[in-house]
Amino acid sequence: MASITKKKHLVVVVGPTAVGKTDLCVQLAKHYQTDIISADSRQFFREMSVGTAKPTPEEQQGIKHYFIDSHSITEEYNAGAYEADVLQLLEELFREKDVVLMTGGSGLYVRAVLEGMDEMPEVDPTIREELTKQCETEGIQPLLEKLEKLDPLYFAQVDKANTQRVVRALEVCLSSGHPYSSYRRSEKQERPFNIIKIGLNRDRAELYSRIDQRMDLMLQQGLLDEVKGLYPYREHNALQTVGYKEIFDYLEGKYDWVEAVRLLKRNSRRYAKRQLTWFTKHPDEYTWFYPQQWEEIVGYIDEQISG
Structure with a gap:
């Protein structure tokens, strides 16, 4: 460019x-x-x-x-x-x-x-599917608890009513083994x-x-x-x-x-x-x-x- x-x-x-x-x-x-x-x-x-x-x-x-x-x-x-x-x-x-x-x-x-x-890592699509199904059957609360353990830094910032963002962060955490926040540059x-x-x-x-x-x-x-x-x-x-x-x-x-x-x-x-x-x-x-x-x-x- x-x-x-x-x-x-x-x-x-x-x-x-x-x-x-x-x-x-x-x-x-x-x-x-x-x-x-x-x-x-x-x-x-x-x-x-x-x-x-x-x-x-x-x-x-x-x-x-x-x-x-x-x-x-x-x-x-x-x-x-x-x-x-x-x-x-x-x-x-x-x-x-x-x-x-x-x-x-x-x-x-x-x-x-x-x-x-x-730059985000590749995500396992089956993880996304499982998280989405869990959210549908149990609501967002169990996902929020999981996110708080895996990435407390992003948990403190995320809009906790936004299902898409919570699922996105979790799928990156679970696919990569690293916190979602570690991939977010400032x-x-x-x-x-x-x-x-x-x-x-x-x-x-x-x-x-x-x-x-x-x-x-x-x-x-x-x-x-x-x-x-x-x-x-x-x-x-x-x-x-x-x-x-x-x-x-x-x-x-x-x-x-x-x-x-x-x-x-x-x-x-x-x-x-x-x-x-x-x-x-x-x-x-x-x-x-x-x-x-x-x-x-x-x-x-x-x-x-x-x-």
Whole structure:
């Protein structure tokens, strides 16, 4: 990537689900005559459209979007592979463009591109399967107790409600025989382009109302049928997430439809809260705006480009 210079700019737009990232970025892409890289870890998969609120061709408005429908749910795809693929893509895009946009709510994938991914060891897939099954039958508590013994350092930091992260840490511990935290480096990778970070937020009541409306729309658009079609792949990491897990549980008779819809909305609101927590951990990293502050956002980007 030596050919890229600091005169090239990656504008990163993050924020919680349903905040309005797609609409804003399409307008920004038109303004700067550029393309959009998706950093949504579920929109990669062609089979997951309704439950991921994937932008339709109409919503994309002719703007090229990368990493939407780029993979199949039958493939494994992780943040490390995404980092490598995006850096290669940026090298190509920056030959023609001075500004490229990246947007999404998947904090780990955004961080992989901006700072680099930790080198993780190979993981035995049977261990992951066993941990996932244990979590389903016994809940997360036994896994947390195991993690506390194997890696107390990471246990102290991890979001203890995030099943995926707990399972990921444990599978690395059990596969490698070393603590997960020993593979996590603290130094950031230098990138040969300028990074401009923008966060989007809304008033809490407005955001939660938009999330509830989005879930109602997903259900009208056929979320139940989409999840039924994905049932054979339900152990896939991308499907152990809000919008899918609740309906898998409904299909398995764990609760009725009314409860499934209630949990869909509640868990989506909680997910938005976790996303905001991730992106506001270091308050000086992102400059925050409301999506409707178009002039302020463009003014800030232009100032960063010229400065």
